[in-house]
């Protein structure tokens with residue numbers, strides 16, 4: 001995933017293997033919380049247009065991928081499509097904004113700029129950190145199989161999307177219970 005500056009401008013497609021995508025997703029908390037079998041890796045492609053202006057390299061394009069994760073309510077495997085637009089600037093190594101400096105100053109205002117800026121060294125652009133970051137940010141923290149997923153029964157564990165187990169799940173919130181006695 002490296003592009004020598006002398007080849008610019010150019011347009012390039014990057015293939016993201018299922019192994020690569022799976023390796024990234026495996027490190028995310030929602031997957032470990034649901035167990036090792038919670039999902040299978042997806043795969044993806046990224047298309048990027050590069051051009052250079054002075055020392056600055058601009059890249060723009062699209063990242064498309066999919067991952068398979070467990071629904072955060074009912075644990076059924078669900079395929080999540082990912083599509084991200086990318087527009088970033090690569091600066092020569094020494095000019096990368098210093099993240100520690102930003103934190104020390106408490107300057108949140110600069111964060112947006114820093115996110116879209118990467119560094120390059122030795123006249124070579126490495127696209128991997130950008131693709132990795134965008135992919136990780138695009139994976140939903142609490143994926144759902146459908147927006148109105150009913151989840152699992154808290155009493156018997158049945159998948160309530162498939163059948164109504166008939167359990168009595170009424171739990172009265174203690175705060176609401178006291179409201180019942182208030183006369184309006």
Ligand SMILES: [Zn+2]
Pocket residue numbers: 071072073074075076144145146149150151
């Ligand atoms: Zn679900």
Ligand SMILES: [Zn+2]
Pocket residue numbers: 153154155156157158165166167
């Ligand atoms: Zn039940």
